[in-house]
Amino acid sequence: MPIISEPEDFHEDDLFVDLAATFGRSLYLKCEGFNFAGSIKLKAAREMVEAAERSGVLRPGTVLVESSSGNLGVALSILAASKGYEFLCVTDARCNLATKRLIETLGSRVHTIVEPDADGGFLAARLRYVRELCASDGRYLWLNQYTNPANWKAHYRWTAPSIARNFPDLDVLFLGAGTTGTLMGCARYFKEHHPRVTIVAVDAAGSVTFGGPAAPRMIPGLGTGVRPPLLDVSYVDDVVHVPEVDTVRACHRLARKGFLFGGSTGTVVSGALRWLAEFAPGGDPTAVAIAPDLGERYLDSVYQRGWVEEIYGPDALDLDHEETVTMLQSMGSAR
Ligand SMILES: Cc1ncc(COP(=O)(O)O)c(C=O)c1O
Numbered sequence: 001m002p003i004i005s006e007p008e009d010f011h012e013d014d015l016f017v018d019l020a021a022t023f024g025r026s027l028y029l030k031c032e033g034f035n036f037a038g039s040i041k042l043k044a045a046r047e048m049v050e051a052a053e054r055s056g057v058l059r060p061g062t063v064l065v066e067s068s069s070g071n072l073g074v075a076l077s078i079l080a081a082s083k084g085y086e087f088l089c090v091t092d093a094r095c096n097l098a099t100k101r102l103i104e105t106l107g108s109r110v111h112t113i114v115e116p117d118a119d120g121g122f123l124a125a126r127l128r129y130v131r132e133l134c135a136s137d138g139r140y141l142w143l144n145q146y147t148n149p150a151n152w153k154a155h156y157r158w159t160a161p162s163i164a165r166n167f168p169d170l171d172v173l174f175l176g177a178g179t180t181g182t183l184m185g186c187a188r189y190f191k192e193h194h195p196r197v198t199i200v201a202v203d204a205a206g207s208v209t210f211g212g213p214a215a216p217r218m219i220p221g222l223g224t225g226v227r228p229p230l231l232d233v234s235y236v237d238d239v240v241h242v243p244e245v246d247t248v249r250a251c252h253r254l255a256r257k258g259f260l261f262g263g264s265t266g267t268v269v270s271g272a273l274r275w276l277a278e279f280a281p282g283g284d285p286t287a288v289a290i291a292p293d294l295g296e297r298y299l300d301s302v303y304q305r306g307w308v309e310e311i312y313g314p315d316a317l318d319l320d321h322e323e324t325v326t327m328l329q330s331m332g333s334a335r
Helices: 041-055 071-083 097-105 121-136 149-166 181-193 244-255 263-279 305-312 323-330
Strands: 016-018 028-031 063-067 086-092 109-113 140-142 172-176 198-204 238-242 287-291
Touching: 028 149, 041 071, 041 149, 063 071, 063 121, 071 086, 071 097, 086 097, 086 121, 097 109, 109 121, 121 140, 149 181, 172 181, 172 263, 181 198, 198 263, 238 244, 238 263, 244 263, 244 305, 263 287
Parallel strands: 028 287, 063 086, 063 140, 086 109, 172 198, 172 287, 198 238
Antiparallel strands: 016 028
16 A cells, blocks of 8 residues: 655556557557656656756755646646745647646646747747746756756666566567657666667657658647757667557547547557557567556547547548558458
8 A cells, every 4th residue: 555745756657558459469558647747757857856956956946947748847846846846837839728727736837838939849949938047047947858867767767677577578669759758768778688679769740859851740748849869769779650640549549448548648559559560460579658648638639529620630530441440450450
């Protein structure tokens, strides 16, 4: 029976969903949404805050500031409330209202960027605002999830060992790429401790992380308009890009089985299934993917029919018509 006094002390690290019943092939989904922040970002936030405390740059009176599309903002709000710091979350127009309300309810402030930069989109505009704020007022401390090594170290320390412990015969690990903290922490751990595991990064189509031209993306979490400084591609064996419409379809398929996950889970699951169909069509490798959060924060976007059809077209939610069927057929398990 876990009994805690601080909200950051609870994290369910050993819960996996077998997606065989949903998609007709085994893929284990590590669920990171069961903590008080509702996402995997609690681990990165805690590691970054505690590293800043240890180094002495975070002291009473410091105001934390961070650029976040939502989940890190919630996680830092919880840590700020728990440890007695002020926190300002800089986000953009794609951040959903419920997430902003959550951050404010936890006692932190939100600044929303409404105009993307011509070069680098919303992310570049958010980072510029944070830099200018820190330059103008010495009380502000930017933990900077995009460059802070504590971001990937959190996953090296917690996420990857949990996967290795639960799946000693793991063949392939699928990791979504946002700041690439999760990807780099897990990839480093497996390359050092279990190098036979294939590391596949899953990115949103239109993201510039692994090269390729930028294109508009509406679902927060994965993908960037600026190449993430934490990324070291030498640890990554393969990359899959997923169009947002496939993200949405995977989310709705999971929801119809009672599993309401966030947008990036749909991306990672869709990318993983496509990779498995292509590279392991007849075999049954032990495969794990990470679900960074749950779906309630996406009820006004990914799970709202009007929003989906306006952005992705009237066939977007025709789950029996699209690629998934072709993909399932190619795996010999069409239903
Ligand atoms: C919704 C969501 N998707 C994906 C990720 C993975 O991102 P990162 O590459 O920053 O570790 C996160 C953050 O942890 C997230 O909250």
